[in-house]
Structures are given as C-alpha cells and as structure tokens.
Amino acid sequence: MSTKVVAVVGATGVVGRQMLETLEARNFPLSRLVPLASERSRGKTVSFKGETIPVEVLSENSFEGIDIALFSAGGGTSKKYAPLAAASGAVVIDNSSAFRMDPDVPLVVPEVNAHALKNHKGIIANPNCSTTQMVVVLKPLHDAARIRRIVVSTYQAVSGAGIAAITELQEQSRALLAGEPYAPKVFPHQIAFNCLPQIPQSDAFLDNGYTSEEMKMVHETRKILGDDSIAVTATTVRVPVLNGHSESVNVQTEKKLTAAEARALLSKAPGVVVQDDPQHQIYPLAVNSTGKFDTFVGRIRDDISHESALDMWIVSDNLLKGAALNTVQIAEELL
Amino acid sequence: MSTKVVAVVGATGVVGRQMLETLEARNFPLSRLVPLASERSRGKTVSFKGETIPVEVLSENSFEGIDIALFSAGGGTSKKYAPLAAASGAVVIDNSSAFRMDPDVPLVVPEVNAHALKNHKGIIANPNCSTTQMVVVLKPLHDAARIRRIVVSTYQAVSGAGIAAITELQEQSRALLAGEPYAPKVFPHQIAFNCLPQIPQSDAFLDNGYTSEEMKMVHETRKILGDDSIAVTATTVRVPVLNGHSESVNVQTEKKLTAAEARALLSKAPGVVVQDDPQHQIYPLAVNSTGKFDTFVGRIRDDISHESALDMWIVSDNLLKGAALNTVQIAEELL
Numbered sequence: 001m002s003t004k005v006v007a008v009v010g011a012t013g014v015v016g017r018q019m020l021e022t023l024e025a026r027n028f029p030l031s032r033l034v035p036l037a038s039e040r041s042r043g044k045t046v047s048f049k050g051e052t053i054p055v056e057v058l059s060e061n062s063f064e065g066i067d068i069a070l071f072s073a074g075g076g077t078s079k080k081y082a083p084l085a086a087a088s089g090a091v092v093i094d095n096s097s098a099f100r101m102d103p104d105v106p107l108v109v110p111e112v113n114a115h116a117l118k119n120h121k122g123i124i125a126n127p128n129c130s131t132t133q134m135v136v137v138l139k140p141l142h143d144a145a146r147i148r149r150i151v152v153s154t155y156q157a158v159s160g161a162g163i164a165a166i167t168e169l170q171e172q173s174r175a176l177l178a179g180e181p182y183a184p185k186v187f188p189h190q191i192a193f194n195c196l197p198q199i200p201q202s203d204a205f206l207d208n209g210y211t212s213e214e215m216k217m218v219h220e221t222r223k224i225l226g227d228d229s230i231a232v233t234a235t236t237v238r239v240p241v242l243n244g245h246s247e248s249v250n251v252q253t254e255k256k257l258t259a260a261e262a263r264a265l266l267s268k269a270p271g272v273v274v275q276d277d278p279q280h281q282i283y284p285l286a287v288n289s290t291g292k293f294d295t296f297v298g299r300i301r302d303d304i305s306h307e308s309a310l311d312m313w314i315v316s317d318n319l320l321k322g323a324a325l326n327t328v329q330i331a332e333e334l335l
Numbered sequence: 336m337s338t339k340v341v342a343v344v345g346a347t348g349v350v351g352r353q354m355l356e357t358l359e360a361r362n363f364p365l366s367r368l369v370p371l372a373s374e375r376s377r378g379k380t381v382s383f384k385g386e387t388i389p390v391e392v393l394s395e396n397s398f399e400g401i402d403i404a405l406f407s408a409g410g411g412t413s414k415k416y417a418p419l420a421a422a423s424g425a426v427v428i429d430n431s432s433a434f435r436m437d438p439d440v441p442l443v444v445p446e447v448n449a450h451a452l453k454n455h456k457g458i459i460a461n462p463n464c465s466t467t468q469m470v471v472v473l474k475p476l477h478d479a480a481r482i483r484r485i486v487v488s489t490y491q492a493v494s495g496a497g498i499a500a501i502t503e504l505q506e507q508s509r510a511l512l513a514g515e516p517y518a519p520k521v522f523p524h525q526i527a528f529n530c531l532p533q534i535p536q537s538d539a540f541l542d543n544g545y546t547s548e549e550m551k552m553v554h555e556t557r558k559i560l561g562d563d564s565i566a567v568t569a570t571t572v573r574v575p576v577l578n579g580h581s582e583s584v585n586v587q588t589e590k591k592l593t594a595a596e597a598r599a600l601l602s603k604a605p606g607v608v609v610q611d612d613p614q615h616q617i618y619p620l621a622v623n624s625t626g627k628f629d630t631f632v633g634r635i636r637d638d639i640s641h642e643s644a645l646d647m648w649i650v651s652d653n654l655l656k657g658a659a660l661n662t663v664q665i666a667e668e669l670l
Contacts, residue, residue, distance in 0.1 A: 149640050153488035153583035155530045155572065169528075170512055177509050188616040193504075195490045195574060195581045197618050197634050197648045205613040209594060209636030218639065231640035235583040235648065237490065239530060240575050246530045248488035248570040248583075259544060278540040281523040283532050299532050301544030304553065305484050305566035313532045313570065 003031040006331070007066045007090070009081065010073030011035030011046050011055055014163050015095060018324035019070050020048050026328060029335065036062050038073065063088035068334070070327050071095055086122030093124045093330045095323055097212075100125040100220060107223045110329045111270040112139045116226075117333055124330055129322025130154050130213065130236060130245055131220040133295045136321065137272055137314050138251065140265040142225055145253035145308075149231040152217060155239045155246035156199060157286060160318050161186060169240055187238065196238040211236060244286030245318040252309040259300045262310055266297055271321070276300050284315035295321050338366040341666070342401045342425070344416065345408030346370030346381050346390055349498050350430060353659035354405050355383050361663060364670065371397050373408065398423035403669070405662050406430055421457030428459045428665045430658055432547075435460040435555060442558045445664045446605040447474040451561075452668055459665055464657025465489050465548065465571060465580055466555040468630045471656065472607055472649050473586065475600040477560055480588035480643075484566040487552060490574045490581035491534060492621060495653050496521060504575055522573065531573040546571060579621030580653040587644040594635045597645055601632055606656070611635050619650035630656050 006023065010016040016037070023030065035046045036058045044055045056062060058077070063069060063085040071078050071085075072095040082092045082099065099105040106116035107125045112135050117124060127135070138147060158165040165186045172192040175182035184190055187201055198204050199213040206215060217234040239246075257265075267274045275284050276298040284296035295316040303309035316322060341358065345351040351372070358365065370381045371393045379390045391397060393412070398404060398420040406413050406420075407430040417427045417434065434440040441451035442460045447470050452459060462470070473482060493500040500521045507527040510517035519525055522536055533539050534548040541550060552569040574581075592600075602609045610619050611633040619631035630651040638644035651657060 151486045151585050151640065153570075155490070155574065173508055174512050177505055177512075189620055190622055193575065193577050194620055194622045195576060196620070197581070197583075198613070198616065208639065209613065209634070210639070211613075233585060233638045233640035233644075233646055235488075235634065235646055237581075237583065239490065240528065241530060242528050246532070246572075248532075248572065250486050250568060278533070278544065278546075281533065285524055285529055285531070287525055287529045299544070299570065303568045304543065304545070305486065305568035309568075311568055311570055 003029045004067040005032045005034065005065055006030045007034040007036055007063065007069040009036045009058060009069060009071045009077065012037045012041045012044055013072060014159060015072040015319055015323045018319045019072060019327060020046055022320065022324045022328045024049055026332070028328060028331065034066060060084055063090050066090040068093065068331050070331065072323065082123050091120070091122060091124065091334060093126060093327050095126045095327055097128065097216065099123050100127065101223065107220060108330050109135055109224055109326060110333050111136050112224055113226060114333050117330070126323065126327045126330065127220045127224060128213070128216040129160055129318040130156060130247065131217050131224070132322050132326050133245060133314055133316035134217070134247055134249060135221055135224045136295050137266065137269070137297050137312070139225065140269045141251060141253065141257060141262055142227070144265055145255040145257040147225070147230050147251055148254050149252040150221065151250040152232070152234045153248045154234070154236045155241065156236060157241040157243045157245055157318055158191060158238065159243040160322070161201060166242060169242060173240070191238060192240055194240065197235065199236045199238050241286045243317060243319060244289040244315060245322060246284070246286050247314045249312050249314055250303060250309060251312070252306060256308040257310060259302045259310060263300050271295055272297060274298065284313055286315055289315045289317045292317055293320060293325055338364045339402040340367045340369065340400055341365045342369040342371055342398065342404040344371045344393060344404060344406040344412065347372045347376045347379055348407060349494060350407040350654055350658045353654045354407060354662060355381055357655065357659045357663045359384055361667070363663060363666065369401060395419055398425050401425040403428065403666050405666065407658065417458050426455070426457060426459065426669060428461060428662050430461045430662055432463065432551065434458050435462065436558065442555060443665050444470055444559055444661060445668050446471050448559055448561060449668050452665070461658065461662045461665065462555045462559060463548070463551040464495055464653040465491060465582065466552050466559070467657050467661050468580060468649055468651035469552070469582055469584060470556055470559045471630050472601065472604070472632050472647070474560065475604045476586060476588065476592060476597055477562070479600055480590040480592040482565050482586055483589050484587040485556065486585040487567070487569045488583045489569070489571045490576065491571060492576040492578045492580055492653055493526060493573065494578040495657070496536060501577060504577060508575070526573060527575050529575065532570065534571045534573055576621045578652060578654060579624040579650060580657060581619070581621050582649045584647050584649055585638060585644060586647070587641060591643040592645060594637045594645060598635050606630055607632060609633065619648055621650055624650045624652045627652055628655055628660055
C-alpha cells in the first residue's frame with residue numbers, strides 16, 4: 001500500500017478539523033498532509049501528528065502533486081475547485097452537496113455501497129450527515145426485507161452548522177439562564193431551549209414545502225441504497241444539542257421483519273452498534289455518540305400501526321460518520 | 336350561570352399553579368377556591384385574584400361542599416381521592432392517567448368531543464399532553480377525510496415532568512457550560528444538550544417495546560376521536576426545552592386531502608392557529624407557544640412518500656392546552 005499526499009480543503013472548519021483528527025486516529029497512510037483554506041485562514045496553522053503545519057490559501061494551483069483531496073468548505077468552493085483538483089489528477093472526496101446527485105458521481109457510504117466507487121471519474125461525493133447514519137442502519141434491513149417506505153423525523157445537533165452555531169447555542173443558553181437577551185445570529189430563531197423545524201438556516205424551503213435537507217434524505221437514500229422505488233418522507237429539526245444527530249425512523253418493508261430479526265441483522269452490521277435494552281435505560285444518546293466512529297441503533301420495535309413496519313432510534317456523531325469519518329473511509333476504500 | 340366552589344388538588348405543583356392562573360385568566364365563575372395539596376405543602380399559600388389563600392392538606396373530608404375538583408397530583412392520588420370526591424357530589428376533572436381508558440369515564444378535549452361529557456358519572460379525564468395538542472389539530476382532518484394511520488415523533492419539554500425537572504435542565508445546562516459535572520437526578524440520563532427517547536423517567540417501557548407515553552398517544556387518540564380503527568405509532572422524546580411540546584406528525588387519510596385543503600380546514604378550527612409561511616421562517620416554535628391557549632400548526636405539506644398523507648409540525652404549551660387549560664375548558668363546558 002503506497003502512501004498518499006492528502007489535501008484537506010476547509011481544514012480550519014469544524015468538519016475539516018475532524019478530518020485531520022480522523023486521518024490521524026486511523027493512521028491513514030499519507031506521506032504529506034496539505035491543509036487548505038480560504039483567504040480568511042491565512043497565517044493559521046493546524047496540528048497533525050504532533051506537527052504544526054501552516055495552512056495554505058486555496059488556489060487553482062493547490063492540487064499539483066495531490067493524490068487525494070478531501071473537500072469540506074461548502075458547495076461553492078467544491079463547485080469551483082473540485083473539477084480543477086480532479087483535472088490535476090487528484091481524487092476528490094467532497095463533503096458538500098454540490099455533486100451528490102450528479103449521475104456521474106458516486107455517492108458512497110462504504111458499509112453500504114463501496115462497489116459504486118469503481119466507476120468514479122475523479123469526484124466522489126460524501127452524503128449528507130442525516131442520510132449517512134440512517135442508511136448504514138437501513139442497508140441490512142433493505143437487503144433482508146426490501147424497504148418500501150421511510151418516515152423519518154430528525155433531532156439534529158448544531159455542530160453541523162459550524163463553529164459559530166456551536167458558539168451561538170452555548171452563549172445563548174448561558175444568556176437566557178442569566179435572564180439576559182441574546183439575539184439569534186446564525187439561526188433564524190432562538191435555538192437554546194427550542195426546536196427549529198428548519199434546516200439549513202437560510203434558503204431552506206423548496207416549492208413542495210420540504211426543506212433542502214429533507215429532500216436530501218429522500219434523494220440520497222435512494223441513490224445510496226440503489227433503489228429509486230423507496231418512498232421517503234422526512235421532517236428535519238434542529239434541536240439544542242451540541243453534537244450528535246438523533247433520528248426517529250419508521251421503516252415499512254415488503255417482507256415482514258420482526259424487531260427481533262432486525263436486531264439480529266443489525267448486531268452483525270458493519271459500523272452499527274445495537275444499544276437496545278430499554279428496561280435498563282439503554283438506548284442510543286447523542287451525548288454518548290460524540291467522538292465515536294459507530295452508528296448506534298435502539299428502541300427497535302414492531303410498529304403496532306402497520307403489519308410490516310418497524311420503529312427505531314438512530315444516533316451518530318454527525319461530524320464523524322456524518323462527515324469526516326465517512327470521507328476518510330471512502331479514501332481508505334480507494335487505497 | 337351559577338358560581339361554583341372549585342378545588343384544585345395538587346395546587347402547588349407546576350400544573351396546579353397553571354390551573355389557578357387559567358381559572359383567573361378566563362374569569363371562571365367560582366364562588367370559592369380551595370387549594371389542596373399533600374402533607375409536604377402544609378403551611379404553603381397560593382395567590383389567586385390578588386388574595387393569598389392557605390393550602391389545605393388533602394384528606395378524605397376535603398370534598399364536602401365542592402362542586403368541581405380539578406386533580407393534578409399524580410395517578411396514585413387520583414385513584415384514591417377522585418372516587419371519594421365524586422361520591423361527595425363533586426365533579427372530578429382528572430389530569431392523571433388513572434381513569435383515562437376507563438370505559439365509564441369520558442376523555443375529553445372540548446374542541447373535539449365535548450359531547451362525551453353528557454354521560455359522565457362524576458369523573459372526567461383530561462388526556463395526556465402530547466395527545467391533546469395532536470387531536471385538536473387532527474379532528475377537522477379526520478372529519479373531512481377519515482384518518483387511517485398516524486406516525487408521530489415528539490419533541491417534549493421538561494416542564495411536563497415537574498418543577499424538579501425544570502430545575503435539572505437549567506442547573507445541568509449551567510454546570511456543563513461551566514465545564515462542571517451535574518449528575519442526573521430526575522431524568523435517567525443527561526437532559527441538557529441531549530435527547531432522551533424515554534418518557535416517563537421511570538417504569539416507562541412496556542412489553543411491546545413502546546413506552547407508556549407512546550401507548551397513551553395510541554389509545555387516547557382513538558378514544559377521543561371515537562374511532563378505534565385509527566392506527567397510531569408514536570416515538571416520544573424528551574428534548575432540552577423548558578416548556579412547549581413540538582410534534583412531527585405524519586397523517587394518512589382515506590380520502591386524499593391536499594396540504595392546501597388541510598390548511599383551509601385548520602384555519603377555521605377552534606383552538607388552532609395556522610403558522611405556515613416557511614419562506615418567511617414562520618412555523619410553530621416551542622418558545623413562542625409558552626403562555627398561549629392555542630395549538631399551533633405549520634410545515635403542512637403533501638407527503639411525497641404516500642398518495643394520501645400529510646406531514647405537519649404541531650406545537651403547544653404542554654402545561655396549558657396539554658394540561659391546565661384543557662381541564663378548565665372541560666369545567667367551562669360543564670357549566
């Protein structure tokens with residue numbers, strides 16, 4: 001296995017930092033790390049394997065000699081620079097939504113559809129955080145019983161919205177507890193001690209009344225599971241949690257699958273940990289998922305409202321499996 | 336309209352206090368208020384219409400001369416004292432779950448099934464908070480299109496778990512923000528910056544894997560809407576919100592109802608306010624519902640995963656429409 005020159009675009013952001021930590025934690029075989037960021041990060045450094053590495057300002061010439069470029073700097077940056085990076089010979093793994101639904105771009109969760117990597121043309125897309133953790137759990141159920149319909153409601157942490165969003169939840173909580181006002185800046189409304197049925201923060205709503213985040217869960221789930229006949233409806237909600245997305249998922253299958261059968265399948269599924277002993281208050285929790293590579297599932301039960309459906313509760317670290325980890329796992333698959 | 340002697344059992348609790356405020360705010364025609372509570376509240380007083388009234392310790396003789404007794408002191412107290420109060424000639428309106436599924440006890444949301452009050456035998460039950468706000472919205476949709484199945488996920492505030500729960504969320508949030516530990520006392524796990532898929536805090540889980548709170552939403556919805564053929568599945572989740580329950584509700588109907596038709600029906604529904612202009616970030620929010628008598632609904636959209644279903648977001652003050660207000664509204668209906 002040869003070592004690679006790896007660039008991280010958006011290296012100073014919340015996800016970019018997690019990418020560096022994940023590359024280090026998994027001992028990714030790299031010969032050189034090139035942290036890239038926008039003009040705003042000029043002069044900054046990052047820490048990697050005990051070294052302090054200066055951040056380079058992203059430009060059209062940044063990708064010469066790069067083998068793998070991990071992008072997490074927003075859709076605009078990806079749209080402009082990912083094709084340039086690919087043209088320079090790098091394989092791009094892009095965490096933005098820019099290329100996910102492009103039929104020429106594989107959208108990959110390694111435990112689910114690593115085979116899709118075979119036909120890549122230089123750009124590979126990393127799915128949306130809320131989709132990734134759901135499909136890694138749903139894959140074995142789909143294989144066993146063919147999923148027909150998914151009704152999902154999410155409980156999403158603020159970390160997915162960046163550093164300023166984390167600060168806003170912390171500072172607004174502190175202010176409100178002290179009886180002081182704190183006007184929203186990042187979110188459209190108060191996020192502390194509140195639930196917002198809107199993700200992302202701006203330009204969220206489409207003509208069909210869904211948000212772009214909700215429609216990502218619809219389209220990306222189908223593409224990753226490779227079955228456009230799966231019906232999906234999603235309600236995505238921002239909750240006052242710092243990190244770790246939770247999801248209440250109702251899954252209807254063609255073949256009846258009992259909760260016990262689902263639990264048995266999931267206990268063998270890669271990347272999935274079953275935490276399902278409710279009598280002892282054991283079920284997945286956002287605060288316990290933080291820093292973990294696994295996706296956790298519990299509250300698995302036979303849906304009493306339908307002859308062939310299950311309810312479950314899926315939790316994962318949205319910065320890891322939902323972003324940085326999955327990106328690095330794709331890079332590992334490429335080696 | 337004659338004035339009534341009204342007892343409030345559990346007058347010093349979170350819901351009891353809201354009952355006093357609601358009786359006052361709605362100018363309920365009472366000749367005398369009798370606040371009752373357990374031994375623990377001996378010596379306490381309550382404020383009502385500018386007067387300070389001593390709390391009386393609840394006993395078997397507390398109900399002589401009482402016309403209406405509003406109970407909110409837990410299932411055990413209701414089971415013991417509600418029959419005594421009814422035998423003394425009082426009409427009991429009970430906020431606990433003790434009698435809700437008793438076929439001899441009407442379970443009433445006045446906007447939905449006030450007619451059920453006619454046959455009461457001295458005890459009337461107030462539904463569970465998460466059910467009440469859902470059925471007040473679903474009633475006009477059921478009348479128009481016959482609801483066949485409901486998939487609901489809740490985002491429930493801590494206030495429903497009492498004063499100690501509110502304090503725990505506040506103090507735990509404060510501690511964690513200061514980097515200090517704060518062990519859970521009321522909740523089975525950390526509630527600050529976390530989501531718990533368990534309500535209530537203890538003895539929650541039934542043999543079918545659902546919690547008692549979830550099964551309340553199943554059984555009570557059917558009883559209030561008067562249709563046992565409605566299929567319901569619920570996932571009830573405690574979120575770090577002080578007050579105001581939010582619900583993500585998917586409703587499948589026999590007759591196709593468009594989002595526009597549902598919005599039109601709901602805009603005329605009693606007790607319901609449509610807040611549904613997402614392009615302008617207008618949708619129901621827990622923090623805005625606090626202190627309001629109405630139930631708010633928004634994010635109404637045609638479910639793209641089903642030919643005859645709707646998604647919506649329902650929010651209400653769980654202490655008011657979910658408890659104290661609905662109880663007082665039942666008393667008003669009785670007059």
